[in-house]
Amino acid sequence: GRKFFVGGNWKCNGTIEEVKKNVSMLNEAEVPSEEIVEVVVAPPFVFLSFVKSLLRSDFQVAAQNCWVRKGGAFTGEISAEMLVNLGIPWVILGHSERRLLLGETNEVVADKVAYALSQGLKVIACVGETLEQRESGSTLDVVAAQTKALADQISNWSNVVLAYEPVWAIGTGKVATPVQAQEVHSELRKWLKENVSAEVAETTRIIYGGSVNGGNCKELAVQPDVDGFLVGGASLKPEFIDIIKSAL
Ligand code: 13P
Structure with a gap:
C-alpha cells in the first residue's frame, strides 16, 4: 500500500523562538512509526538548517519553493542544488x-518539478481549483490540466507526492x-492510470x-484515495500530532 x-x-510564519517551540512540540510527540506515516515539515528557507539540526530523525524537512532551473544570477532565489547541498530532501512546488x-x-x-527531481529532490506537487472554477463545474478539468503539465515533463513519479488543495x-x-x-482524488488517480500508467x-x-485540523482529519483519512495531508495553519499547533495519528 501507499504509506500515509x-x-x-x-x-x-514564525520567529526563531516560535520555530524552537514548534520543533520541541514535534520532538516530544508520540506518533506512529516511520513505517506507518511519513512526516515532513516545511519551514521558511531561513529556518531550514536550524530546523533540520534540531528535528527528530524520523521526521523530514522540506523547502516551500525553489528556483526553476540551475542557480546563477537570479537575485533572491534559492536553487534546488542548494537544497540538496543542505541535506534537505523535499520541496513543495x-x-x-x-x-x-x-x-x-x-x-x-x-x-520546477522536473528540475528539482533531476537534482534528486523529492517533490510535493500541488494542484487545485479556485471557488469560481468549482462553481462553474471545471474542477476536474483544472486539476487534470495541472497534472498533465507535470506528466508532460516527468517520467519517473516515484519521488512525487501529489497534493490536492482546493483554493x-x-x-x-x-x-x-x-x-x-x-x-477529486479518485479522478486524479484515474487520470494517472489513463495518461501515465497503472503502476x-x-x-x-x-x-x-485545505483547512485540515485535528477534528476533521480522521473522516478524510479513511477515504480510499486520500493518502495523507498537507497542513497549513494546524501544522503550527499541537493538533498537528492528532493529524499525524490519523494515519492509524
Ligand atoms: P490551511 O491548512 O491553513 O488551510 O493551509 C493548507 C495549505 O495551503 C497547505 O499547503
Whole structure:
C-alpha cells in the first residue's frame, strides 16, 4: 500500500523562538512509526538548517519553493542544488499561493518539478481549483490540466507526492467534505492510470490540503484515495500530532 504522508507547510510564519517551540512540540510527540506515516515539515528557507539540526530523525524537512532551473544570477532565489547541498530532501512546488500571488503557471510549476527531481529532490506537487472554477463545474478539468503539465515533463513519479488543495479550502476553515476530496482524488488517480500508467496511479500518494485540523482529519483519512495531508495553519499547533495519528 501507499504509506500515509503528513506534511506541515509553515508558510511565511514564525520567529526563531516560535520555530524552537514548534520543533520541541514535534520532538516530544508520540506518533506512529516511520513505517506507518511519513512526516515532513516545511519551514521558511531561513529556518531550514536550524530546523533540520534540531528535528527528530524520523521526521523530514522540506523547502516551500525553489528556483526553476540551475542557480546563477537570479537575485533572491534559492536553487534546488542548494537544497540538496543542505541535506534537505523535499520541496513543495506549485502551491496555489505561488500560482496565484506570484504568477506561477502550470508550465513553470512543471519546469520546477522536473528540475528539482533531476537534482534528486523529492517533490510535493500541488494542484487545485479556485471557488469560481468549482462553481462553474471545471474542477476536474483544472486539476487534470495541472497534472498533465507535470506528466508532460516527468517520467519517473516515484519521488512525487501529489497534493490536492482546493483554493477555496485553504486558510478558510471550509474543509472539503470527505466525499468532495475522495471524488477529486479518485479522478486524479484515474487520470494517472489513463495518461501515465497503472503502476504510477497505484503507487503515487495523493494527499489533501485545505483547512485540515485535528477534528476533521480522521473522516478524510479513511477515504480510499486520500493518502495523507498537507497542513497549513494546524501544522503550527499541537493538533498537528492528532493529524499525524490519523494515519492509524
Ligand atoms: P490551511 O491548512 O491553513 O488551510 O493551509 C493548507 C495549505 O495551503 C497547505 O499547503
